Amino acid sequence: MENSAALRAAALATATTAVLLAATGCSDGGTKQSSPAKASSFASQKLNWKKCGAPSQAEGTGDAPSPPPGGGEWKCATLRVPLDYAKPDAGSVELALIRAEAREKDKRIGSLVFNFGGPGGSGVTTLPAAASDYDKLRARYDLVSFDPRGVGSSAPVECESDSQLDRYFAQDFMPGDAAEEKSLLTNMKSFAATCQSNSGRVLPHVGTTNAARDMDLIRQVLGDDKLYYFGISYGTELGGVYAHLFPKNVGRAVFDAVVDPTSTSEQGSLGQAKGFQLALDNFAKDCVDRGDKCQLAGANVKEVEAGIVKLLAGLDKQPIPASGTRMLTKTEATNGIAQALYSKEYWQLLEQGVDEAEGGSGALLLALSDAMNGRSKDGTYSNIQAANTAINCADFKDRYSLEQTKAKLPEFRAASPVFGDYLGWGLLGCTAWPVPGQWSTPDVSAPGAAPIVVVGNTGDPATPYAGAKHMVEKLGPGVGVELTYKGQGHGAYNSGNKCVRDAVDSYLLDGRAPAAGTVCQ
Numbered sequence: 001m002e003n004s005a006a007l008r009a010a011a012l013a014t015a016t017t018a019v020l021l022a023a024t025g026c027s028d029g030g031t032k033q034s035s036p037a038k039a040s041s042f043a044s045q046k047l048n049w050k051k052c053g054a055p056s057q058a059e060g061t062g063d064a065p066s067p068p069p070g071g072g073e074w075k076c077a078t079l080r081v082p083l084d085y086a087k088p089d090a091g092s093v094e095l096a097l098i099r100a101e102a103r104e105k106d107k108r109i110g111s112l113v114f115n116f117g118g119p120g121g122s123g124v125t126t127l128p129a130a131a132s133d134y135d136k137l138r139a140r141y142d143l144v145s146f147d148p149r150g151v152g153s154s155a156p157v158e159c160e161s162d163s164q165l166d167r168y169f170a171q172d173f174m175p176g177d178a179a180e181e182k183s184l185l186t187n188m189k190s191f192a193a194t195c196q197s198n199s200g201r202v203l204p205h206v207g208t209t210n211a212a213r214d215m216d217l218i219r220q221v222l223g224d225d226k227l228y229y230f231g232i233s234y235g236t237e238l239g240g241v242y243a244h245l246f247p248k249n250v251g252r253a254v255f256d257a258v259v260d261p262t263s264t265s266e267q268g269s270l271g272q273a274k275g276f277q278l279a280l281d282n283f284a285k286d287c288v289d290r291g292d293k294c295q296l297a298g299a300n301v302k303e304v305e306a307g308i309v310k311l312l313a314g315l316d317k318q319p320i321p322a323s324g325t326r327m328l329t330k331t332e333a334t335n336g337i338a339q340a341l342y343s344k345e346y347w348q349l350l351e352q353g354v355d356e357a358e359g360g361s362g363a364l365l366l367a368l369s370d371a372m373n374g375r376s377k378d379g380t381y382s383n384i385q386a387a388n389t390a391i392n393c394a395d396f397k398d399r400y401s402l403e404q405t406k407a408k409l410p411e412f413r414a415a416s417p418v419f420g421d422y423l424g425w426g427l428l429g430c431t432a433w434p435v436p437g438q439w440s441t442p443d444v445s446a447p448g449a450a451p452i453v454v455v456g457n458t459g460d461p462a463t464p465y466a467g468a469k470h471m472v473e474k475l476g477p478g479v480g481v482e483l484t485y486k487g488q489g490h491g492a493y494n495s496g497n498k499c500v501r502d503a504v505d506s507y508l509l510d511g512r513a514p515a516a517g518t519v520c521q
Contacts, residue, residue: 043220059096060374157202169369
């Protein structure tokens with residue numbers, strides 16, 4: 001499992017983190033613009049919209065969605081798509097969709113399709129949970145999302161059982177000797193083999209190229225001439241690939257929390273090490289600035305972070321009690337710290353979790369780690385991490401040996417004393433995967449596409465700020481329009497910053513793109 005990909009997937013868990021904490025006190029290449037002709041018959045199907053039921057386990061369980069703000073109801077449907085676009089007669093899979101119709105029917109623009117990232121996150125569960133953030137847009141758009149292929153209720157990738165996953169996620173992903181290295185490689189090989197055994201039919205077809213083709217089928221079946229799109233985190237990569245394949249079909253689109261399309265898997269992981277370290281530095285500075293009000297020891301940033309490094313080193317030798325019979329390991333503590341850095345709102349939980357762990361209780365950091373891994377409080381797992389691994393390994397070609405990985409660790413450790421080892425060892429994530437990857441970096445060039453607003457956050461730990469500039473460059477002249485938010489956390493629109501929201505809403509609702517280079521703070 002690729003640790004940098006797992007950290008990106010954690011953004012999807014943020015919407016459910018508060019609930020969990022309460023309980024603690026190969027893709028084939030494509031041609032531009034059109035799918036293979038034989039696949040066109042799929043575009044003529046009619047969707048049967050019905051009241052949504054409760055999420056499946058693969059989607060994360062829970063209750064049926066509450067009515068959206070402003071009234072109305074959520075409706076769900078399934079869309080049939082080709083398993084293999086190169087052989088559209090060779091079988092199909094069904095995608096789960098969700099929709100809340102626009103309030104102002106006479107001013108309706110069309111459908112606004114969301115992908116919230118991961119990869120591996122369920123749009124069917126995330127859109128209702130985040131609906132209040134997009135209520136203004138619902139005035140003139142149907143809000144629509146979906147579980148991409150391999151995700152949630154859309155032919156989900158299935159790997160290990162819940163009890164096996166408890167052990168898998170608790171293992172030492174940062175081995176310190178040959179025996180631990182052997183154990184990690186064995187467990188990764190076993191995980192990949194189980195995924196192949198349970199989901200071998202879909203694994204070669206869950207990559208981003210096929211997900212982009214699926215989005216164009218969604219557009220057609222919804223009856224929209226253009227795809228109006230809001231992509232967040234990995235959703236920006238998916239949106240970029242869509243724009244490359246179907247540039248003339250791009251309507252008004254927004255990319256927020258931008259994945260760098262110029263980064264290989266290694267470069268992306270190293271960038272995340274630096275990004276999460278920057279976020280941790282900002283957290284530690286805030287702690288120091290608050291003086292005695294901060295529960296963590298340290299007169300400066302270096303001392304606060306040294307305390308966290310010491311805590312993790314202790315957990316490497318001896319895990320501590322957490323919840324029931326479960327223990328907090330170094331790996332899970334690292335996960336939990338990273339999860340809390342996705343939003344400044346969770347800094348207080350990070351402070352509390354580290355303080356409690358130093359006192360011998362790992363419950364809070366474990367709950368944060370569970371949120372990242374898609375574990376519900378009843379002990380069941382969604383398939384977010386299985387899908388995350390499957391999609392990333394179907395996309396990226398790079399496969400690293402043990403020797404290659406160990407040779408790169410010094411650079412990762414220099415980038416972050418807390419996250420460097422974790423993300424460096426994560427390079428092994430696709431080594432045993434049974435499906436080859438498609439690219440080193442995705443092609444997002446989209447000549448002739450409508451303007452796409454690309455929003456970068458200078459304090460984003462998971463998708464570092466430089467990715468926004470690179471996305472604008474690779475989309476091509478006259479397509480990408482960069483908007484900068486000087487803030488903290490993953491993403492910008494959901495920060496509530498008025499400047500960002502006004503700029504994005506103005507484009508999506510009225511077609512007025514912000515001036516290139518606009519800065520919000």
